[in-house]
Amino acid sequence: MEQDRRQFYRIDKWVALEFQLLETDTQPQDYPLPGTFKVSPHFMLHAELQHLNLAIEQHLSSVDDASDKLLQLFQLLNQKTDVIANSLTASDEPGFNIRADLVNLSEGGLSLSYPISLAIGEKASIRLFMPESETGLRLMTEVKRCESQEGGGYDIGLEFLRMPEACRMELARLILRSQIDQHKAQPIESTDD
CATH class of the missing domain: 2.40.10.220 (predicted glycosyltransferase like domains)
Structure with missing residues (x-):
């Protein structure tokens, strides 16, 4: 090598x-x-959304003074995005352990x-x-x-x-x-x- x-x-x-x-x-x-x-063309969508989900979770966990209803709304919007992404990528089964590197x-x-x-x-x-x-x-x-x-x-x-x-x-x-x-x-x- x-x-x-x-x-x-x-x-x-x-x-x-x-x-x-x-x-x-x-x-x-x-x-x-x-x-x-x-x-x-939708392949990277799922991986990009996973990175965004981590960022959203970090922000939500650091927000102390937000109302519970507002936090629930953000979580529902996040779940909605996940459902859309999963339906777009459902036929794109990548196989075994995919990762960005x-x-x-x-x-x-x-x-x-x-x-x-x-x-x-x-x-x-x-x-x-x-x-x-x-x-x-x-x-x-x-x-x-x-x-x-x-x-x-x-x-x-x-x-x-x-x-x-x-x-x-x-x-x-x-x-x-x-x-x-x-x-x-x-x-x-x-x-x-």
Whole structure:
């Protein structure tokens, strides 16, 4: 993986992903097939609403002088929004443990924070969701690095295995778009002589 770090441009990016370790006795022919899949435009709605719900709950818990009726009204409005979001995303069953994560991503692999230690060589199935292009990638990975992090958890380095060309191209587009966005976001330096 160290060689891959030099061969591919890497970006830090927030992505939605699913991560599932494979049983150690899983044979390569039994791995889920890598490839691309369609992502609903409503996919991120549920995750965004969960973040908003946490913020609302924090604000409501800090309001001491509000009437009980006002608090109940806010809770009902919050539930109403949840019902609408759930109906929009009901057919978008994402699968196993979806989460938003800041990852370091390249065409060769990715690194992410993980709560438990993983053994070098363990295999995992990953699904990366890219709602901006309404595309997702299903990829097989192998653990190449597992280092303890300050404050808990582990920094896990994963290498992509048997990546189809369509996935590599979509990943390259995502990385290029992210590079362009990062470049646009940088302030322009003044060149006064």
